[in-house]
Amino acid sequence: MSDIPDSLRYTAxxxxxxxxxxxxxxxxxxxxxDALTDIVWIEFLADEGDTVEENGTxxxxxxxxxxxxxxxxxAGTIVALNHxxxxxxxxxxxxxxxxxxxxxxxADVGAVDGLLDAAGYAALIGE
Amino acid sequence: xxxxxAFNGAKGAGYAQPAPISDDFTIPLALQRSAPARWPxxxxxxxxxxxxxxxxxxxxxxxxxxxxxxxxxxxxxxxxERIVQMSGMNDLHAxxxxxxxxxxxxxxxxxxxxxxxxxxxxxxxxxxxxxxHGEFTAMRCIQEYHRDIGQANRDKVIVPDSAHGTNxxxxxMCGYQIIxxxxxxxxxxxxxxxxxxxxxxxxAMMVTNPSTLGIFEPEISEAAEIVHSAGGQMxxxxxxxxxxxxxxxxxxxxxDAVHYNLHKTFSQPxxxxxxxxxxxxxxxxxxxxxxxxxxVASVDGEGEPWYDWYDPPKSIGKVQQWHGNxxxxxxxxxxxxxYGRELEKMSEHAVLNANYLRHRIMNPTDEVRAGIHAxxxxxxxxxxxxxxxxxNMSPLKDATGVTGKDVAKRLLDYGYMAPxxxxxxxxxECLMLEPTETESKEAIDKFADDFLQILAEDPExxxxxxxxxxxxxxxxxxxxxxxxxxxxxxxx
Numbered sequence: 001m002s003d004i005p006d007s008l009r010y011t012a013x014x015x016x017x018x019x020x021x022x023x024x025x026x027x028x029x030x031x032x033x034d035a036l037t038d039i040v041w042i043e044f045l046a047d048e049g050d051t052v053e054e055n056g057t058x059x060x061x062x063x064x065x066x067x068x069x070x071x072x073x074x075a076g077t078i079v080a081l082n083h084x085x086x087x088x089x090x091x092x093x094x095x096x097x098x099x100x101x102x103x104x105x106x107a108d109v110g111a112v113d114g115l116l117d118a119a120g121y122a123a124l125i126g127e
Numbered sequence: 128x129x130x131x132x133a134f135n136g137a138k139g140a141g142y143a144q145p146a147p148i149s150d151d152f153t154i155p156l157a158l159q160r161s162a163p164a165r166w167p168x169x170x171x172x173x174x175x176x177x178x179x180x181x182x183x184x185x186x187x188x189x190x191x192x193x194x195x196x197x198x199x200x201x202x203x204x205x206x207x208e209r210i211v212q213m214s215g216m217n218d219l220h221a222x223x224x225x226x227x228x229x230x231x232x233x234x235x236x237x238x239x240x241x242x243x244x245x246x247x248x249x250x251x252x253x254x255x256x257x258x259x260h261g262e263f264t265a266m267r268c269i270q271e272y273h274r275d276i277g278q279a280n281r282d283k284v285i286v287p288d289s290a291h292g293t294n295x296x297x298x299x300m301c302g303y304q305i306i307x308x309x310x311x312x313x314x315x316x317x318x319x320x321x322x323x324x325x326x327x328x329x330x331a332m333m334v335t336n337p338s339t340l341g342i343f344e345p346e347i348s349e350a351a352e353i354v355h356s357a358g359g360q361m362x363x364x365x366x367x368x369x370x371x372x373x374x375x376x377x378x379x380x381x382x383d384a385v386h387y388n389l390h391k392t393f394s395q396p397x398x399x400x401x402x403x404x405x406x407x408x409x410x411x412x413x414x415x416x417x418x419x420x421x422x423v424a425s426v427d428g429e430g431e432p433w434y435d436w437y438d439p440p441k442s443i444g445k446v447q448q449w450h451g452n453x454x455x456x457x458x459x460x461x462x463x464x465x466y467g468r469e470l471e472k473m474s475e476h477a478v479l480n481a482n483y484l485r486h487r488i489m490n491p492t493d494e495v496r497a498g499i500h501a502x503x504x505x506x507x508x509x510x511x512x513x514x515x516x517x518x519n520m521s522p523l524k525d526a527t528g529v530t531g532k533d534v535a536k537r538l539l540d541y542g543y544m545a546p547x548x549x550x551x552x553x554x555x556e557c558l559m560l561e562p563t564e565t566e567s568k569e570a571i572d573k574f575a576d577d578f579l580q581i582l583a584e585d586p587e588x589x590x591x592x593x594x595x596x597x598x599x600x601x602x603x604x605x606x607x608x609x610x611x612x613x614x615x616x617x618x619x
Contacts, residue, residue: 035555038603038604040604040607040608041607041608062607064603064604064607065549066549066552089608090608
């Protein structure tokens, strides 16, 4: 069983979203880091200030097992990227929900309601 | 431990620079080395011992079973080596005129025809020297074709999520945008997913058939029709050709371009980085764009066959110097000549071996089953696979914590190369096995018994494997995070 906090929202692509005054803080779930195994590298495919579309890719994470894209959960503008992760990508394995990857100012804050809640995500991954 | 750079014999030992042929040409001072290159200084016996020592510490198809899925690690017949070492093959110069190369060109021409026939294509080039190189070359031909007919706007390539990673990489190298489509629950192509993404911007779809799950796509013709009706081209990844040779071909399935891996299907040795050979075949509408040169046949004044080099009129240009990996082509030709019209037997035995191994692993005796912690799940819900199959090792991980990787490492202790691990990514905890046609029933039985025994072993023993190899478990995570890309020298 992986950790799925009730306070967060989720996507089917295994991202978590925490709303912080209209800004979506985005990371990958505990389930995702467990499936990836040890993460060795994170690459940002977009820059701060970029406007990003829903389901576009803004980063990719590489583990010893595979490389996976990270998708934009909801359209908006990237206001911050967590560059510290590039020096310490293992932080995602150690604390998936404490290791945010991007902060996105949403074009439509209300769209968050359309994301999965904890129960919905748990059902999706069969837990 | 033997380190090539630790050899430090007499100054000048081990190599001799020939005297310059002419003083007319000298390398400009600015381009000359400031200090002599630091070569190892070793005598011939020292070098021979070094490499012999290394060879005893590695694993190859000559030292044991090598079920590396999707790589088709078959035996490399020694008769191929005899043929390729003949002076008529080996002592030629690439710049020799065609009149001095007629024998080799006859082999090239026959190989072009054989490959055309095997794949149902109209024209073949032997130029590309690896599978991915072939993919890139073919995708460039498709790109030129679209530009030529005024459809340069086609900039998207569709790739299923079960594809080899080289497919999207090759297309991206051409500047295409990749659209990945999900597979159906049963691992097969999803026609609706294709319909949803094709359009006026579709350049091509790249498909491996049988797929990386080892299953044949029964709806491949319908898929081709959907892509074609949108104006796109169909590209066939020939990685899994070993499964279908002589039974069906990509031309019949509706493909426009295909690559072959002579180092997989046609027994050219591979592993360790090559040399490979990745010829491509295309339908006639793409033939004018192929890289040069091809070999064409005619008849001379005395009625004898005569071979010439031919440059296609709208060629994308060179993708490799000279004539591809000529020796690989000759070995592949020798392999084909041993089978002749019986080549389909090769595929029959490859498929039989894969199904037999899968059956042996998935159906242990009650006695063996009683000791096993948890059985794997078939990676594809199908009765019959083609030349390879996948196993989902999740039940073992859930029951004991032993991962697919741990089982792969433990197999090294038994003297086997590990199967392909964690690919395709649509199968959790995936192991992918391909025995090829050249293993005996006894060898496959022994492997199946050993595999099942590992599933019954003390989980701690498996998690800490390998134990009996020259190098124990390596710290892959540390290695990936701390890249050292250059051999450090003593004086650094």
